[in-house]
Amino acid sequence: DAGVTQSPTHLIKTRGQQVTLRCSPISGHKSVSWYQQVLGQGPQFIFQYYEKEERGRGNFPDRFSARQFPNYSSELNVNALLLGDSALYLCASSQSPGHLAKETQYFGPGTRLLVL
Amino acid sequence: AQSVTQLGSHVSVSEGALVLLRCNYSSSVPPYLFWYVQYPNQGLQLLLKYTSAATLVKGINDFEAEFKKSETSFHLTKPSAHMSDAAEYFCAVISGGGADGLTFGKGTHLIIQP
Numbered sequence: 655d656a657g658v659t660q661s662p663t664h665l666i667k668t669r670g671q672q673v674t675l676r677c678s679p680i681s682g683h684k685s686v687s688w689y690q691q692v693l694g695q696g697p698q699f700i701f702q703y704y705e706k707e708e709r710g711r712g713n714f715p716d717r718f719s720a721r722q723f724p725n726y727s728s729e730l731n732v733n734a735l736l737l738g739d740s741a742l743y744l745c746a747s748s749q750s751p752g753h754l755a756k757e758t759q760y761f762g763p764g765t766r767l768l769v770l
Numbered sequence: 771a772q773s774v775t776q777l778g779s780h781v782s783v784s785e786g787a788l789v790l791l792r793c794n795y796s797s798s799v800p801p802y803l804f805w806y807v808q809y810p811n812q813g814l815q816l817l818l819k820y821t822s823a824a825t826l827v828k829g830i831n832d833f834e835a836e837f838k839k840s841e842t843s844f845h846l847t848k849p850s851a852h853m854s855d856a857a858e859y860f861c862a863v864i865s866g867g868g869a870d871g872l873t874f875g876k877g878t879h880l881i882i883q884p
Contacts, residue, residue: 658813687871696774696860697814699871710869744813756802756821759872761813 656681658747658762666768667735675730675765679747685709686728687759688720691742703728704750732767740769772797772863776875784883789848791878793835793861796842803844804862804872805835814860820844831855856882 659678667673679686685704689697702710703722722728726747732739743766746759777792795801802821806814818829825837835846844861858879862872 689871694876696862696874696876697872699873702869702871710871712871746814756819758804758816758819760816761806763811763813 658745658760660743660745660762660765662765663763664766664768666770668770669735669737671735671769672731672733673735673767675732675743675745675767677728677730677745677747677762679726679728679745680760683747683749683760684726685748685750686722686726687746687748688728688730689744689746689761690714691744691764693741697744700730735769737769740767742766772801772865772870772873774861774863774873774875776859776861776878778878779876780879780881782881782883783851785853786850789846789851789855789880791846791859791861791880793844793846793875794842795844795861795863797863797865799865801863801865803835803837804864805829805833805844805846806860806862806874808858808860808877810857817846817859851880851882853882853884856880 661676687702688700691697699712701720706722717733720730742764744764745762748757748759773796775794804819805817818827820837828834858877861875
């Protein structure tokens with residue numbers, strides 16, 4: 655079975671631009687979470703979605719938004735990009751959030767975003 | 771609130787030696803704890819997880835970890851290091867309903883010396 659897939663793999667943008675990152679979960683998984691990993695740090699939680707509803711949000715500004723589609727894929731949007739948004743953006747999927755705390759989150763390879 | 775502290779940003783061991791990576795957590799409710807490994811330019815791969823069953827958890831590639839509530843620790847060990855173990859290791863905690871997502875430590879870079 656295919657794992658979590660993300661696109662694109664790499665992206666270069668300039669300050670002030672907008673970016674959309676995409677994620678396809680493992681087949682049968684209904685929950686998607688997004689994380690930001692700045693170089694040299696651990697991932698930080700941005701959003702969790704389940705059945706197209708936002709179930710959790712980390713400490714990120716409103717420039718960050720996301721959505722989940724009926725096929726459970728997801729998009730992360732970042733507006734008005736700042737240099738500090740340069741990072742590896744990771745998507746993770748799990749079967750359901752009913753017991754999300756216990757369920758394994760399976761991570762994709764990430765999208766590396768560079769903001770110039 | 772939940773947090774994770776990983777002691778030692780870099781750990782160096784000889785091939786064949788014991789690996790010990792330290793993780794301490796803070797959580798206001800019973801936590802669930804995870805260890806992930808990240809190879810260069812890749813995503814995160816789960817090594818093992820503690821979900822309130824046995825306190826000694828066995829994972830892939832001979833890694834194991836022991837949950838010690840009294841010490842708020844979840845240290846990762848492997849009896850004999852292999853060159854292929856060189857990677858970044860992250861300890862993570864999640865609690866409650868999980869809506870706050872995983873909280874990760876800053877990571878420990880494991881170096882294996884031949």
